[in-house]
Amino acid sequence: MAAFARTLTSSLVLLVLFLSLTEAKEILVGGKENAWKIPSSESDSLNKWAENSRFRIGDSLVWKYDGSKDSVLQVTQEAYGSCNTSEPIAEYKDGNTKVKLDKSGPHYFISGAKGHCEQGQKVVIVVLSQRHNRFTGISPAPSPAEIEGPAVAPTSSADGLKASFLITLAVLALGLF
Numbered sequence: 001m002a003a004f005a006r007t008l009t010s011s012l013v014l015l016v017l018f019l020s021l022t023e024a025k026e027i028l029v030g031g032k033e034n035a036w037k038i039p040s041s042e043s044d045s046l047n048k049w050a051e052n053s054r055f056r057i058g059d060s061l062v063w064k065y066d067g068s069k070d071s072v073l074q075v076t077q078e079a080y081g082s083c084n085t086s087e088p089i090a091e092y093k094d095g096n097t098k099v100k101l102d103k104s105g106p107h108y109f110i111s112g113a114k115g116h117c118e119q120g121q122k123v124v125i126v127v128l129s130q131r132h133n134r135f136t137g138i139s140p141a142p143s144p145a146e147i148e149g150p151a152v153a154p155t156s157s158a159d160g161l162k163a164s165f166l167i168t169l170a171v172l173a174l175g176l177f
């Protein structure tokens, strides 16, 4: 019985880990407030930070900065490369910017403050494809159904999976105690 209880406890720990890994996150760009600034060195750059982070569809990026002095521009790859601020895809200057990542692939962001992008205040966020396996890093080839588009929104099927997992555990726990 004690052994079983321990097994149950570790299952619960795994469950919490599973949920924390699969749930959509709000990710503070740069990992801290006021990280949206000209980097002091290459190793301090936001792209270094981004390379070491995982981004998934449904996650949101959050920038915190002084909105009177700076802004966040989402731009094309070309505008990112040339630091062209003239026609961004989207412009945010509220100082507390949140952008939901709704598709996979690269997303390009540069500072709208004059001269800042040229000095390295820019970041590419690469969002992993939906089926990307966080544990192995392997993305399986998409199935025909995925190419045509899922009939059910992926988030709700993921929620359904979580819910049935929780119910199974609850039933197990009730049966035990």
Ligand SMILES: *[C@@H]1O[C@H](CO)[C@@H](O)[C@H](O)[C@H]1NC(C)=O
Pocket (backbone or CB within 6 Å): 082, 084, 085, 086, 087
């Ligand atoms: C910046 O981008 C705009 C819109 O794409 C373009 O018209 C303009 O020529 C670009 N400016 C430079 C300096 O490349």
